[in-house]
Structures are given as structure tokens and as C-alpha cells.
Amino acid sequence: MIDAAVIFDMDGLLINSEPFWHRAEVEVFNALEVPLHESMCNQTMGLRCDEVVSYWYARFPWTGTSQSEVAERIINRVSELVATLGQPMPGAVETIQLCQQMHLPLGLATSSPICLIDVVLNKLNLQDTFDVISSAQTEEFGKPHPAVYLTTANRLGVHPQKCVAFEDSIRGIISAKAASMRCIAVPALEEREDPRFAML
Structure with missing residues (x-):
């Protein structure tokens, strides 16, 4: 077994895509006469x-x-927005590069489907960066269930307790912690006062 590995979430951590999800959800649901507005989208963040x-x-x-x-x-719709407007989150690429310099195996564990993962990695020029890429879409349960993190650790050949996860959402943090991983929380600026982060 390898001694340690780093596993990254994607949306809101590597790429500033959460506003795209909110925009797409509001557009699509409003077209169905669902009275969704942007402030309500935080209720489902990380799912x-x-x-x-x-x-x-x-x-x-x-x-x-x-x-x-x-x-x-x-x-x-999110794929369209990422491809045209997507930008990396501050420090995300530099953190990945530091992990590479330390020769740490890298995993990606996201709730997004493979088709969107490909769009994001192409946009950020990270196509060949991760040793393992896992989507919760292939799991029976998504985050906050630990399945996608456990699968990623297993495919990396690293015990979950030897993995460090980077996450931006409460559900994602719960997922990583439930997998017995150490987790570095990187919440969005407007969420950094949320007391739930302190409890985790």
C-alpha cells in the first residue's frame, strides 16, 4: 500500500462552477414552472x-x-457554461502542482457525471493530472455517503485513513470524514461563517 494520497472534489473546489449549477437549475426548473430561485439552490449543494x-x-x-x-x-447547460465561462478556483491548480512535486498520488471524487468531469478537466488543462477519477454517479449513493471516496482510495491503493480530501461543501466534508479521511475544508467566501464547518 502507498503511504499517502490526496483526493480532490471538483465543483466549487477546482472550478468556480457552483454559480453555473445554480443558473442552470433555475433556468431548467423555472421552465417547468417550479418556483426555484438562486438562494434556494444551497439546499441541494453537493448532491x-x-x-x-x-x-x-x-x-x-x-x-x-x-x-x-x-x-x-x-x-x-452546466457543461455549456463551464466550457465558455469556467475559471479555476484561486490556488486550486497551484495546490495540485505542489502535490505533484511531492509525488503524491492524486484522485478526483466528485458528484458530477463523467461527461461534465471531462469538460472541466479540459477547460482547466488537467486532463492527465489525476491517477484515479471517480464519479458518484456510478455509486448507489452520492455524497454525503462515503462511497465515492472509499472507491477512489481503493482504486489508488491507499488506505482511507492515509488520504487527505479537499472539499468545499458540508455534504462533501461529511462524505470524506465518513470514509475516515482527513479533510481540508475550503468553503466559499460567503459560507465561511457557517457554524457547521466548525463542527466538522
Whole structure:
């Protein structure tokens, strides 16, 4: 077994994509007459897209469009926004480069689907950076369940307790901690006073 590894989340940590998710969700759900506004999107931050759709369907059920089609529309819109407007989060690329200089195995553990992962990594020129890339879309449960982190550690060949995770969301932190990993929280500026980060 390798002694240590670093595992990164993606959305909101490597790339400033959370505003794109909010924008896409508002656009798509409003078109279905779901009264979603941007401030409500934080309720589902860190969930897989299919879980976001299920969350709002349970509260504002619509007709005529399947949940899977709604999720696909959101993902496609986010992909468009990332490809045209995406920017790396401050210090993200430099942190990855430092880990590379230290010869640490690198993993990516995200709630996003593979198609969006590819768009983000291409946008940030990180296509060949990670030794392992895992999407919670392939797991039975998404974050805050630890599955995607446990899968990533297993594929890296590193015990979870020897991994350090970088996360920006509460659900992501819970996921990493539930996998018995050390976690470095990098919350968005507007969320840094959230007392839940102190509890974790």
C-alpha cells in the first residue's frame, strides 16, 4: 500500500462552477414552472444532479418531462457554461502542482457525471493530472455517503485513513470524514461563517 494520497472534489473546489449549477437549475426548473430561485439552490449543494431533481420534484411535482430528462438538461447547460465561462478556483491548480512535486498520488471524487468531469478537466488543462477519477454517479449513493471516496482510495491503493480530501461543501466534508479521511475544508467566501464547518 502507498503511504499517502490526496483526493480532490471538483465543483466549487477546482472550478468556480457552483454559480453555473445554480443558473442552470433555475433556468431548467423555472421552465417547468417550479418556483426555484438562486438562494434556494444551497439546499441541494453537493448532491448528485439526479438527487437534486428528485429533491425538487418531491416539493414541486411537474408533469410531462421525466426526472432523468430534467437532470440531462441541467448537466448539458452546466457543461455549456463551464466550457465558455469556467475559471479555476484561486490556488486550486497551484495546490495540485505542489502535490505533484511531492509525488503524491492524486484522485478526483466528485458528484458530477463523467461527461461534465471531462469538460472541466479540459477547460482547466488537467486532463492527465489525476491517477484515479471517480464519479458518484456510478455509486448507489452520492455524497454525503462515503462511497465515492472509499472507491477512489481503493482504486489508488491507499488506505482511507492515509488520504487527505479537499472539499468545499458540508455534504462533501461529511462524505470524506465518513470514509475516515482527513479533510481540508475550503468553503466559499460567503459560507465561511457557517457554524457547521466548525463542527466538522
